[in-house]
Amino acid sequence: MSEDKKPVIKKIQSTGPMRALMGEYFMELDEAAKTGSAKVAWCTSVGPAELLRAFGFLVYFPENHGALLGSSRLASDLIPAANALGYSPDICSYLTSDVGSYLKKQTPLSRAFGMETVPKPDVLAYNTNQCRDVQDWFSFYQREFDVPLVGVDTMRNVGDITKDHLDGLVGQYKALVPVLEEVTGTRLDLDRLREVIRSSYQCTLGWKKVLRIAEQAPSPITFFDGTIHMGPAVVLRGDDRAVAYYETLSAELEARVADGVAAVEDEKWRFYWDGMPVWGKLRDHAEFFGARKACVVASTYCNSWIFEDLAHDDPFEGMARAYTELFIVRNEEFKERYLTNMVRDYGINGLVYHDSKTCPNNANNRYGMPQRLARKLGLPYVVFQGDLNDLRMYSEEQTRTQFEALVEQLHEQA
Amino acid sequence: MTAPAYFCGVDVGASATKVVLVDARGNAVGMAVNPSGVDYDQTARQCLDQALLEADLQREAVVRTVSTGYGRTNVSFADDSLTEIHCHGVGCHHHIPGALTLVDIGGQDNKVIRLDDHGRRVDFCMNRKCAAGTGAFIEEIALRLDLDVGDMDGLAQSTDDAVRLSSFCTVFAKTEILAHLRTGVAVASIVRGTFESVITRVLEMDPLDGTVALTGGVVAHNPTVADILSARVGRTVEVPPHPQFTGALGAALVALKQGSD
Numbered sequence: 001m002s003e004d005k006k007p008v009i010k011k012i013q014s015t016g017p018m019r020a021l022m023g024e025y026f027m028e029l030d031e032a033a034k035t036g037s038a039k040v041a042w043c044t045s046v047g048p049a050e051l052l053r054a055f056g057f058l059v060y061f062p063e064n065h066g067a068l069l070g071s072s073r074l075a076s077d078l079i080p081a082a083n084a085l086g087y088s089p090d091i092c093s094y095l096t097s098d099v100g101s102y103l104k105k106q107t108p109l110s111r112a113f114g115m116e117t118v119p120k121p122d123v124l125a126y127n128t129n130q131c132r133d134v135q136d137w138f139s140f141y142q143r144e145f146d147v148p149l150v151g152v153d154t155m156r157n158v159g160d161i162t163k164d165h166l167d168g169l170v171g172q173y174k175a176l177v178p179v180l181e182e183v184t185g186t187r188l189d190l191d192r193l194r195e196v197i198r199s200s201y202q203c204t205l206g207w208k209k210v211l212r213i214a215e216q217a218p219s220p221i222t223f224f225d226g227t228i229h230m231g232p233a234v235v236l237r238g239d240d241r242a243v244a245y246y247e248t249l250s251a252e253l254e255a256r257v258a259d260g261v262a263a264v265e266d267e268k269w270r271f272y273w274d275g276m277p278v279w280g281k282l283r284d285h286a287e288f289f290g291a292r293k294a295c296v297v298a299s300t301y302c303n304s305w306i307f308e309d310l311a312h313d314d315p316f317e318g319m320a321r322a323y324t325e326l327f328i329v330r331n332e333e334f335k336e337r338y339l340t341n342m343v344r345d346y347g348i349n350g351l352v353y354h355d356s357k358t359c360p361n362n363a364n365n366r367y368g369m370p371q372r373l374a375r376k377l378g379l380p381y382v383v384f385q386g387d388l389n390d391l392r393m394y395s396e397e398q399t400r401t402q403f404e405a406l407v408e409q410l411h412e413q414a
Numbered sequence: 415m416t417a418p419a420y421f422c423g424v425d426v427g428a429s430a431t432k433v434v435l436v437d438a439r440g441n442a443v444g445m446a447v448n449p450s451g452v453d454y455d456q457t458a459r460q461c462l463d464q465a466l467l468e469a470d471l472q473r474e475a476v477v478r479t480v481s482t483g484y485g486r487t488n489v490s491f492a493d494d495s496l497t498e499i500h501c502h503g504v505g506c507h508h509h510i511p512g513a514l515t516l517v518d519i520g521g522q523d524n525k526v527i528r529l530d531d532h533g534r535r536v537d538f539c540m541n542r543k544c545a546a547g548t549g550a551f552i553e554e555i556a557l558r559l560d561l562d563v564g565d566m567d568g569l570a571q572s573t574d575d576a577v578r579l580s581s582f583c584t585v586f587a588k589t590e591i592l593a594h595l596r597t598g599v600a601v602a603s604i605v606r607g608t609f610e611s612v613i614t615r616v617l618e619m620d621p622l623d624g625t626v627a628l629t630g631g632v633v634a635h636n637p638t639v640a641d642i643l644s645a646r647v648g649r650t651v652e653v654p655p656h657p658q659f660t661g662a663l664g665a666a667l668v669a670l671k672q673g674s675d
């Protein structure tokens with residue numbers, strides 16, 4: 001059963017254009033921060049990016065930087081610096097790696113794009129729809145840079161989204177406007193906001209299409225590919241270049257499907273990944289599953305950047321809905337239904353739950369979900385302990401054994 | 415006439431390496447155990463030689479070998495390897511047929527594996543990252559109490575009075591023990607409390623429904639642990655023969671099955 005030979009991992013050709021686009025994005029930010037040619041806003045990953053972009057801000061996402069710190073494995077050296085400042089090893093390791101990166105003046109952007117530092121912000125905007133950590137994270141930078149901090153406090157554990165929810169949220173989104181007007185010295189142009197939202201919505205549709213192509217068996221793309229290719233949907237939504245990119249990517253994937261080309265050669269098993277990726281182990285995990293003819297075809301994580309409710313006549317209500325409809329904001333019943341549907345749509349054989357130590361918000365194993373779903377769906381699953389960035393929380397051997405045991409279980413049942 | 419064929423299972427665990435040889439009918443004919451040490455392959459060979467000696471066989475008699483355990487990929491003479499989750503299930507089902515919940519308390523991890531009537535795995539889980547509740551925990555406590563690990567079981571059996579160790583963490587549990595020692599609590603009560611704490615950690619992993627079997631090095635050396643688990647679940651917990659060899663036996667039986675397919 002042990003498979004030591006390297007799997008054939010089918011390289012996605014659009015990776016080149018994607019990297020070029022990400023490079024362009026970072027260079028523009030660098031230029032703006034250095035010359036003042038445009039204002040820079042820092043935004044949480046599922047924060048009010050459209051509104052910021054409508055004001056002409058270039059938008060930088062510290063969480064994206066957090067993921068880069070994880071995948072470059074710089075995080076392990078940087079987290080202790082934040083810990084020493086009183087940021088516990090038990091809180092978000094994006095936060096601790098990013099704060100550590102700031103303190104130690106090290107960023108993977110230097111190597112990748114020749115940037116000396118991350119682009120300095122003119123304003124910081126968060127949304128607590130995903131967790132409270134983002135607010136504390138941005139508060140750190142507010143103290144450091146002495147720039148305005150604005151945010152939306154979204155309810156958590158939401159079942160049906162009601163008028164009460166929306167009224168409160170719309171009010172909060174509108175309250176951001178005067179601050180942003182002050183920072184930019186311009187008035188909000190509602191038509192521009194509508195345009196940005198339209199583009200962001202097109203990006204959502206493009207990204208969703210990419211993810212849904214993986215319903216095909218064999219799948220032309222894995223979850224691990226998805227975590228890389230979602231870059232533009234995260235950092236450039238509201239910018240037409242992201243829309244164009246997903247057209248390129250889906251054309252490539254559709255061609256793969258037409259030609260019967262699989263991401264994982266001889267795909268035999270289809271897995272669902274719940275929870276954060278382990279960024280420093282992304283390639284290892286991709287190869288591990290690939291070598292066992294297992295394709296991780298779908299995930300909660302990659303689907304977190306789909307904002308279908310943006311398509312609304314009222315731009316503020318659209319944003320309020322879109323940033324609340326997300327999986328992470330919803331209650332356990334919603335999540336259970338969601339996972340059940342994903343299992344059905346993607347023809348899943350087994351589920352992998354990542355219990356990430358420092359992000360309970362993205363870990364869905366902690367209230368009995370795996371056991372409940374296993375009873376309901378009759379599918380095997382594994383829960384492994386790890387972390388998104390802090391590899392001190394991750395045991396290679398235990399994890400490999402558990403992944404392998406899951407695959408063995410499927411062989412046994414076959 | 416062809417020479418009879420034998421099959422070998424090697425379980426390279428975090429603390430001990432075990433080898434079991436079975437004949438073509440699945441009967442164990444030789445077994446050996448040694449500390450895993452640093453050179454797993456070497457230790458596995460040494461165990462194999464000892465098991466061959468016990469069975470009065472030559473190496474050539476072994477037609478197929480399957481390895482399991484943390485060091486499973488380090489056994490150069492293995493023809494295949496499977497996880498210890500799989501092999502423990504197979505080994506346990508061999509002795510105790512029927513649906514059961516298997517609890518394996520090993521040197522550095524605990525496993526709970528649920529098997530159906532046919533011995534197929536329904537699900538499994540492993541302990542969280544900390545080694546609290548595993549063999550390593552007992553060893554640490556023995557060290558703190560200045561006891562030989564081999565004396566722990568006798569002491570635990572000698573009393574019904576167990577101190578309560580509430581810490582999850584091995585280091586904190588050792589601090590708790592210091593406090594108990596200071597207040598003059600008997601060492602035997604601390605040892606019994608340590609065993610109770612191991613079982614508490616296991617009970618946090620699974621409700622342990624139906625027939626429960628206990629395997630692994632910890633129960634092999636400390637049978638009192640099985641009594642404690644029985645008392646806690648309210649029914650007799652089964653312990654297969656040679657519980658430390660369950661994984662190696664399972665691996666040998668897999669080798670036999672593969673060899674006969």
Ligand code: SF4
Pocket residue numbers: 063092093094095130131132133134358359360361362388
């Ligand atoms: S959702 Fe999790 S990973 Fe993301 S910022 Fe919050 S705590 Fe960190």
